Amino acid sequence: MIFALKVLLAGLIIAFSSWFAGQNPRIAGFIIALPIASIIAIAFVYFEHSSVEKTILYAKSILVAIPVSYLFFLPFFL
16 A cells, blocks of 8 residues: 555656646756655655664665766766
């Protein structure tokens, strides 16, 4: 049940942003760039495992991965 909720929530955010990009691409890009998915995932990790240590480690791994993920956008600028 929790997994289905996660899938539904993530799907709704992505679907809304892609629909909204047709009307206002700048705001839709801003919405998708917000760390909404990370915040939701961190909250789910805490509620599922009730471990502050695991949640902090998870958040730190997200923080380390952010600069690496910027490399994905390089081909779009070239």
